[in-house]
Amino acid sequence: MLTLKLIGSYTSPYVRKIRIMLAKKNIPYEFILDDVWSAQPQVLAFNPLGQIPCILLPTGEILTDSRSIAEYLDWLVPAPALATIAQRLAVLKWQAIAEGIIDTSVKYRIEQIRPAALQWQDWFARQKDKLRRCFAILDAHLERHTWLANDQYSVADLTLQCALNFIDFRMGDWDWRAEFANLKRFETQLANQAAYIETMPR
Ligand SMILES: N[C@@H](CCC(=O)N[C@@H](CS)C(=O)NCC(=O)O)C(=O)O
Structure with missing residues (x-):
């Protein structure tokens, strides 16, 4: 049988999101x-x-x-149906924040790998401020909710988990768990699942 091929790396949070989706949807693939x-x-x-x-x-x-x-993978193997526009909106809204956290931490990472003399400290501060603002909103929301959207696991949670683990991987000196207890609790919920363990950035 012809299989889908995924070109990726073991460190990219964007690639990890897709690998976890493929695993959860039982879609076989060849990893390049x-x-x-x-x-x-x-x-x-x-x-x-x-x-x-x-x-x-x-x-x-x-x-x-x-x-x-x-989006394509969700057409291929639909996730649990979201009945209303409000439910879809909730997933999109939280997923966008989680994607934004990934984008921001990748920008931070790219600055980190420049020669030390060329690194732009204001850029680090700008990205860190974004992350803190997002984390504060997420933390407040998670004080009342187990999952980000509609009180059920969704791609928004998957994306946030990839974001948090990437921050641990590349910004290990930031102890965000000490500041955001609800996010800390959130991160443990998915940590023991095989698809998450097998794709942990390394
Ligand atoms: N918007 C893209 C971003 C993908 C992306 O930036 N991937 C990184 C790896 S983490 C990459 O390929 N960087 C190389 C480059 O931008 O030149 C997505 O969501 O897939």
Whole structure:
């Protein structure tokens, strides 16, 4: 049987989100490990942006960007149905915040890997402020809720877990758990599931 191929890395939070979705939806795939920072990344042959994740479908179609891929996977194997527009809106709203946290922490990370003399301290502060503001909103919400949207697990929770674990991986000196107790509790809820353990950034 022809399988879907996923070009990715073991560290990208965007790729991890897709890997967890594929596992949860029982969609078989071949993982093609790539290094987007190498001189000739494999993904460049399929994505002019040179970014991962990128999926190659058995039909020959190519799809890039974790948001688009996630939407496609949900068409392929629908997640538990969301009955109303309000329920869909809740998932979209919280997922956007969680995606934004990933985008922000990746920007922070890219600044970290520049030569020390060139690093822009105001940029670090700007990204950290964004993260703190998002964390405060999430923490207040999670004081009253187990899950982000509609009191049930959704792709918004999956995305937030990828964001939090990426921050632990790349911004390990920030003890956010000491500041945000509800987020700390949230993070433990999914930590023991196989799809999350197997894809932990390393
Ligand atoms: N909006 C894209 C962002 C993907 C992205 O930035 N991936 C990183 C790896 S974590 C990458 O490929 N970076 C290389 C580059 O931007 O040149 C998505 O959601 O998939």
